[in-house]
Amino acid sequence: MPRADAHREAQPRREASGPSAAQPHHDVVIVGAGAVGLLLGCLLARRGLDVVVLERRTERGGRSRAIGIHPPGLRALGLVGLEPEVRSHAVEIRSGRVICRGRVLGALSFARAGTVLSLPQLQTEDVLERRLEELQPGSLRRGVEVVGLRDRGTHVEVAGTAGGEPVHVSARYAVGADGVRSGIRHLLGLGWEQRRGRAHYVMCDTRDDTGEPSTALLHFEPAGVVESFPLPGGGRRWVAWVHRPPAEPSAQQLETIVRSRTGAAFDVDDAGVPSAFEVRQHLAERMSRGRVALAGDAAHEISPIGGQGMNLGWLDAVRLDHELAAALSAGAPFEAFEAYDLVRRRAAARAIRQAAFNMAMGAPAHGLRLAARNAAVRVLAIPPLRALLANAFTMRWL
Template identity: 35%
Template sequence: MNNISETYQVAIVGGGPVGLYLGLCLEQAGISNIILEKRSAPRPGSRSLGIHPISLELFKELNIVNNFIRDGVKIHKGHAFVNTKKLGTLSFQSCPKPFNFILALPQYRTESLLEQALTERNPNILLRNAAVNTITDNGQHVDITFKHNGKSHTIRSEYLVGCDGKNSLVRRQSGISFKGQYYPDTYIMGDFSDNTDFGSDAAIFICDEGLIESFPLPNNRRRWVVKTTDYIDDVSKEQLTSSVFNRIGHSLSDTEYNMLSSFGVQKLIADSMVKDHTILVGDAAHIVSPIGGQGMNLGWLDAHDLANILPQVLGNSFQKDAILNQYQKRRKHAAKIAIRRAEMNMKLGRKITTPFFREMMVSLMLKPPISQLMANIFTMRGIEKWPI
């Protein structure tokens, strides 16, 4: 990016997957915007993986979906086990075509593809090495002061959108509270070379000692997620591989790995997703458990919804408050549904005193007609319309 203008219709803080996607949507809608991102490049690491069908449909609208499909792994089905006993398979093949699969793609590659598409369409939208300092809402617009390559700049926008994640500076400076709770669940995960026979299928193991999830990655790699009794601050390969072996008898000891991490889970929703001329999107607005892979996709749905209403908001001073209020209601509703679905996924993976009933329930979920409903739930279908 070479030019910094003084005024924009929309300024976006945060150039992760949600901010980049929103910039693409606004560019397509003819809305002038700038993305202020403090990092110099996409953060390395796989992190979020799953791109759900609803998101692939959004990417198709922007004519960028083929690049993602080219680089990702299509997951058409997932196998369910209780310990090592296979209960059945949940297939996504009967879901609406052409995207009747979940696409596995490391987040750094997702961000790189979005940035490439944005740069091709307008190289002056994304400004890296731009660290925001202050945000001031002046009643009719927002002034944003930031440092770029050591120099201070101030720009003005009609609306400011915070896409800057869980620890959002935009949310904090706007005085918006973030309410929720931590769950007792903790996990460790790692990306290993794939030595299973699952190929491009996912596998879920509901074990007596806690959940194990296994997902394919590009380049013949596989992610393993293991539920732990307590939070492990500095996870080792031995801790993960021994847990997998002890619970399901599968050895990862001779495999290579390129990522290990641990995480706890929580649910948080911003008290207001719209306040004056500030709008929160994605993790800045809501945090859901990563079990189920909904968070990034939920942020894209937020951004798509916002991009659809902004032309009306920017051009209609009389109705803008009502339009934004309805937007906020829709986004809070979708976040609450995502939270409930994530809670269901976590409950299935916890230790329980009645494993027989859980096994019976999971077996029913894998059989028609319930299996079709479960396939839709696991691919995030209906998340914006599902009743609370």
């Protein structure tokens, strides 16, 4: 992924190409080999397009973030032939239940809306990377840090470094899928608008001792929400709202929070390494400029709980695949991303509003506010609103 501190002289600009201008070597260059960049690479490669994916990291690593694969995201994976393999690795979340002080406020079945799959993002990216190598061997280039970008009007030139050596890549179009701290967004000079919704959470993966291996449990407690989701291999992810995240979170701290709020507990000795994170929401002022588009977290930062951000990014990739294929077959016009920018930015704004609502529902509440929130949950869990709530949870509206 590119640095966000590139010099001003590296800012992209549209320039007319003369007789000596370099011809593009690729159809599309994608910056960032996360879940979104890899899926877009697979989608384009399956069409026979010449795609190259540049990634700063020399190898995949870090902790898994998103785990939820919603029905629209699963359909996107199916376009590149990965639905059967993903299903074989994942666990199904067939239902959800909202609880407060031991009382069930509402229950949802996802039988009609579509089952949500749970699979750690690192495993999902591994599946996608292997598929990209099958479709177009050698198209992923790791260890390349992008530091410059120029839109020449007829093509895009990307400058980077790899092992201290300069790297130059040219393509008819470029896509920045390089995450929240997107260097491509910075090089394009696009604003990063903060939206409503901000909260702190601590998270840990444990052995599932709930006895409900296919149910998402949402504890809307007075002291703040505690959520837990099934994981493959008999695991469960616990996520808890906190007023201020600890400097070095421990499994013991999270277990204490879970037990004090919900009465549930998990085996600390069998827990993974916990983490703390802050949820903030942003939307790029535009999702494209000239021959360069943004996708996924580079275009919109959304609460990661439940996998909304990853699935939204995959839908960006599906739309980009359609727009790029049409543009390349029509002679690669300059204005290829106008419809994409309009449609996907609206979708991101809707997702941000829903995530902000979800965070507000999970914040601490007492007295009349707690009673009003619980009453609202009960109403939403009654037909026909229950079907609408299930559709929202599974992201079918995107």
